[in-house]
C-alpha cells in the first residue's frame with residue numbers, strides 16, 4: 001500500500017481503485033506515510049513557510065439557498081449585514097500594517113446588479129495597495145462580471161465546486177442551481193486569467209467514496225491553483241443540520257492526495273478544520289496544506305457570518321489572532337511567510 005503513495009508522488013496520478021485504497025485504508029502506518037510524503041513535497045516547494053491571507057467577510061446577504069449553509073436565504077435567524085466600502089478599506093489598511101499582502105473578499109452571493117459597487121471597491125484596493133493580491137470569493141456570476149472584476153485588478157477567485165457528482169450536487173442545492181453552471185463559472189474564471197481555486201466540503205450529507213474519487217480526478221484535470229477543502233459541519237438552522245460532521249481524518253487524507261497530485265497547489269488549512277479540533281489547523285499543515293486565512297473582518301460582525309455551528313471566531317483583533325497563529329506554527333517548526341504567495345507555475349511537473 002505504501003507503494004501507492006510513492007506512485008502518486010512520482011506520477012502525480014492514481015487510478016480510481018488506487019485512490020479508493022488510500023481513501024479507505026484503516027492502516028494507520030499508510031496514512032502516516034501519506035501525510036509524511038505530502039508534507040515533504042509541500043516543503044520542497046514552499047519550505048516551512050505558511051502563506052497568510054486576510055479574510056474580509058463582506059456580507060452575509062445571499063440570494064442562494066444551499067441546504068448546508070447557515071447564511072442561506074431562507075434562514076430567518078441571521079441578522080443580515082453588509083460592510084460599507086469604507087469598512088472594507090479600513091480592514092485592508094489595518095491588515096496591510098500587520099503585514100498581509102493578500103486580501104480575500106468573501107461574501108454571500110448577490111445578483112449582478114451590485115457588481116459595479118464591488119468593482120469600485122476592487123479598484124480602490126488595487127490603487128491603494130498595488131503590491132497586494134486581491135482574491136474574490138463571491139459565488140456565481142456572469143462571465144461579464146468576472147471580466148469586469150478582473151479588469152479592476154482582482155487576481156484570484158475561489159469557487160468550490162462542492163461536489164463533482166451532478167446528483168449529489170442537486171441533493172445539496174436548490175433546484176435553480178446546478179453542477180454544470182458551477183463548472184461553467186470555473187471555466188470562465190480560468191479563461192479570464194484568474195488564479196482559480198476550487199474544492200469541496202468533506203463528509204457532506206450523501207457523499208460517498210466514489211464521489212470523493214470523482215472530485216479528486218476532477219481537481220487533477222482542472223488544475224486549479226488553489227484547492228479549498230474543509231469538513232462539512234452541521235448548522236442547526238439548515239435542512240441538513242442533523243447530519244454528522246465530516247472528519248479530520250478524511251479531510252487531511254484529501255489534503256495529502258491533492259498535494260501529491262498538484263505539488264504546487266496553494267492549499268489552505270481551513271477554519272472548518274480548526275473548528276473540529278484545536279489541533280485541526282496544525283494537522284492540516286502536517287498533511288501538506290500551506291496557507292492560513294486569518295479573519296480581518298470587524299469583530300462585531302464575525303458571529304453573523306456563521307456558515308456552520310461553532311465556526312472558530314474569536315472576538316480578538318486580527319493582530320492577536322496572528323500572534324496565536326505564529327506561536328502555534330512554531331510548535332511544529334513552521335512560520336508565517338509574509339509574501340503574496342502566488343502560484344509557482346514555473347515549478348509545475
Ligand code: 5AD
Pocket residue numbers: 068069070159160162200201230231232233234235272307308
Ligand atoms: N460546513 C462546512 N462548510 C460550509 N460551507 C458552507 N456551509 C458549510 C457547512 N455547513 C463552505 C462551502 C462554501 C464555503 C464558503 O463555505 O464549501 O464554498
